[in-house]
Amino acid sequence: MLQPQEYFLLPGALKFSKSPMEITTLLGSCVSVCLWDSRLKQGGMNHYMMPYWNGSGLASPKYGNIAIDKLIKVLLSNGSRREDLVAKVFGGAALLNTSDCVFNIGKRNIEIQHRMLLDEDIVVIAKSLGGDKGRKLIYNTNTGVVKMKFVQKTNIT
Numbered sequence: 001m002l003q004p005q006e007y008f009l010l011p012g013a014l015k016f017s018k019s020p021m022e023i024t025t026l027l028g029s030c031v032s033v034c035l036w037d038s039r040l041k042q043g044g045m046n047h048y049m050m051p052y053w054n055g056s057g058l059a060s061p062k063y064g065n066i067a068i069d070k071l072i073k074v075l076l077s078n079g080s081r082r083e084d085l086v087a088k089v090f091g092g093a094a095l096l097n098t099s100d101c102v103f104n105i106g107k108r109n110i111e112i113q114h115r116m117l118l119d120e121d122i123v124v125i126a127k128s129l130g131g132d133k134g135r136k137l138i139y140n141t142n143t144g145v146v147k148m149k150f151v152q153k154t155n156i157t
Helices: 064-077 099-103 105-119
Strands: 005-008 013-017 021-027 031-037 042-047 085-091 123-129 134-140 146-151
Touching (some): 005 013, 021 031, 042 134, 064 105
Antiparallel strands (some): 013 042, 021 134, 031 042
């Protein structure tokens, strides 16, 4: 069996692979949607930072509504059928006691994925959302398996 390639996904990006790949990312208030096609054994992950693109500047995948739409389109353009896609979603933590609570970024990031995946008829088969801890993800695009562990905040002195 081939050893999967490894790829680190930065915030505001997405990655798709037809060949076996392990995509790793770290999440706080950001959210990642992992889409997998069980028929073609291919998948992709996004990592968005804010829920909505406001229409000014570049429509980049750092916004949930852009990132989710682009990820779905990438899979469909690579032979996936909508009915073969399943999702696993992670993130949306409230890590900060100040601005995150005021703007509810994590909560709003969670809401956009829920709404969009529901509208797109893509079933969410696993999720770990909210809370107050970050997450580290490793997603295998060949098997659809996502390994997740919580990440504790540490103070550096």
